[in-house]
Amino acid sequence: MTDQTATPRSFSASVPLKGRIAIPGDKSISHRSLMLAALAVGESRVTGLLEGHDVLATAAAMRAMGASIERSEDGEWRIHGVGVGGLLQPREALDMGNSGTSTRLLMGLVASHPITATFVGDASLSGRPMGRVIDPLGQMGADISASPGGRLPLMVRGLAPAVPLSYRLPMASAQVKSAVLLAGLNIPGITEVIEPVPTRDHSERMLRGFGAELDVEIDADGTRHIRIRGEAELKPQTIVVPGDPSSAAFFIVAALIVPGSDIIVTNVGLNPTRAGLVTVLQQMGGDIELRNARDVGGEPVADLRVRHSALRGIEIAPADAPSMIDEFPVLFVAAAFAEGRTVTTGLDELRVKESDRLAVMATGLAAIGVQAEESADGLAIDGSGGDPLPGGATIAGHLDHRICMSFAVAGLASRAPVTIDDIAPVATSFPNFETLLDQLQKDL
Template sequence: MSGHGDPIPMTSVACGPLRGTAEVPGDKSISHRALILGALCVGETTIAGLLEGQDVLDTAAAMRAFGADVTDQGGGRWSLRGVGVGGFAEPEGVIDCGNSGTGVRLIMGVMATQPVTATFTGDASLNGRPMARVTDPLALFGCQAVGRTGGRLPMTLVGARAPVPVRYVVPVPSAQVKSAVLFAGLNAPGQTVVIEREATRDHTERMLEGFGAEISVRETDEGREITLTGQPELRAQHIEVPRDPSSAAFPVCAALIVPGSDVLVPGIGLNPTRAGLFTTLREMGADLVYENERIEGGEPVADLRARFSPDLRGIDVPPARAASMIDEYPVLSVVAAFATGQTVMRGVRELRVKESDRIDAMAKGLRANGIDVDEGEDWWAVKGVGHGNVAGGGLCESRLDHRIAMSFLILGMASNAPVRVDDGGPIATSFPIFEPLMAGLGAKLSRS
């Protein structure tokens, strides 16, 4: 079942060359954070290019529930009149975050140091995911959490009335955990310090600084140390959201495996903590070029041109790169099926606790389409068969996971037999224009 309605079975069949310009939506990570930080300002923040997928819309609704004035101006333009740091009102109803693990964890962080109580829930997928990774460090501030067995939603948080700053070493690489702790530190006196042994996406640090928070980053023997001074007055401003590299991954990867393809994906954010997939694809021999490289809103941006690449080769992806491409491993494993030789992906334990167990979901789906896959607790390996040799013909479970659904639909675009997905409904959570965008390039997708 889709988390937002009845299941939508979909089928993808082999198509002719994909050609044209793929205008992918705004970056989801930045969209979430822009709404949250805008709600913590005094004055009006405006946002252009906001991703209007269901995940982000759920975060917008949550900010309204906590007292911010959030207005959809149309065309991806939104405005917020915030309540200031520490100014959240107690919501009247339950906060429904749908399918968004990022949304719920970041919002929990913000409210953890405010004197309000709120109950959070989500769809079946989100309610099955662990929240202790966030609620444990939030408890150090004085926040209390009561949820289902295993630290799962629905869950009620009682914000700290007299929060204290913390020093926290993130046990496993996670931008969500790091960001939740930093957001909690906004309304705690003194300095909150977060140490991560491996760098993760740094949108939170960049945006906090841009909104006027006092934040510093330095390398230490323990790792990357981020220090935030609490109780700042954040500055309302205008935010231009760059296009999402995680969404760009799908038309880019499709172009690499469909013969004759030439696709331009403009204005993609290339923050170095997010661009690991594109580095990996080039190492595999992909014809992928950065054009018109520039800086927009403090973030590196470029237009990506991807062309059919018949001589892709399998590689060992460095484990240290995992944090910069954690959401892109499913579609990378699809490209790996069309490469010659084995592609090994290690250090990816985080994929076991995303929207679904993504290692298990991709392994089973690839096997159903004739591809051999080996897997372990924190790794998996795809044995590529080369262009023209992927059998296809399988039915794949999306497991309420948007990236799993899209990855298998990309697989079908170059397989010898159609690939079916049991439910494409979750795609709307992050990439609501996926179907028309891919069809406009020449893909053959159908709902059945």
């Protein structure tokens, strides 16, 4: 049910999208920049930081545990860290808002420090299970008291020294991997994460960049053994955050489905563990051209030129899911405009995101006239062959920013407007989404 503070907005058939935009900084890298800088000794400087609600929740939490974090007028962030092992007892509960990433990664940090922290969040975050993180951190010695179902509010009582662990991920999750590695920073000896299916590797790259002793061994079957030596001494860094590929995804799909569109999205991070959507959309026939490919701070980036395209349905292998897990909601929208059927499987993790994204997307797509068949771990979508969708429905976003933006994109190529019941959650990850969309619609 929509509450009194909801901000509905309708999205209608769009003129061709034209022009050049720069998207906000990568959310995953922004979170980790603040956390690791707060554990370094000295001053780190970060530019391009995503200033959405989720990342600001991380900044507030690190301040509460002793770090000095300031933003200058020119947008540069300066962080004076406390050193690994130096986190202070927060005086109040850490309010994570809607940010599951902040919650899970910070639980890892607290788990191996001699402090106690209570984590709270909004209604959406409080409904998300944290058991996947509670289990390994508990094995390392942290005492975690959670609400029923392993949910927030929860309290983490850290242990120092905690116990090094060799932990095999039961399912692909960059957040669980990162939580264990971050806990391992302050544990004597070697902490190991065994990852059967590769997930985004920002934590590994950035931990090395800050000076942690971390190595990765890959078995013949592709299983990754990630080992970090504890009691690390992190060194301050200067970081330029690349554009978030998860945010770029909405404009990439919008340009592909709105006739006559031709846009350039600049400075998009294309880390191989994150770039699955671009590859899949190209396989579907999407005209996406990589320009000016380069490295920025150890992360590959490029400018993307995207033009309206005739898409075709394909079958997407479960092995491709980790490299585009956050982009599936908007991929489902692209599939709704393709010729033929798109089939996805292996998407169990979408059940425990900000919402049950499989169920919510299936319901919403059906409401705007799309044939979508939900299975236990995926969706099968029969596309329109490029024709506009009927539209004409109000979509319940379930306080999920990616659901809201995905159906906003669908509305741009529908006969009748698509209304989002509350567009406010978009600010958690993409505060200027609507501004950039308006810019592309006017830049003719």
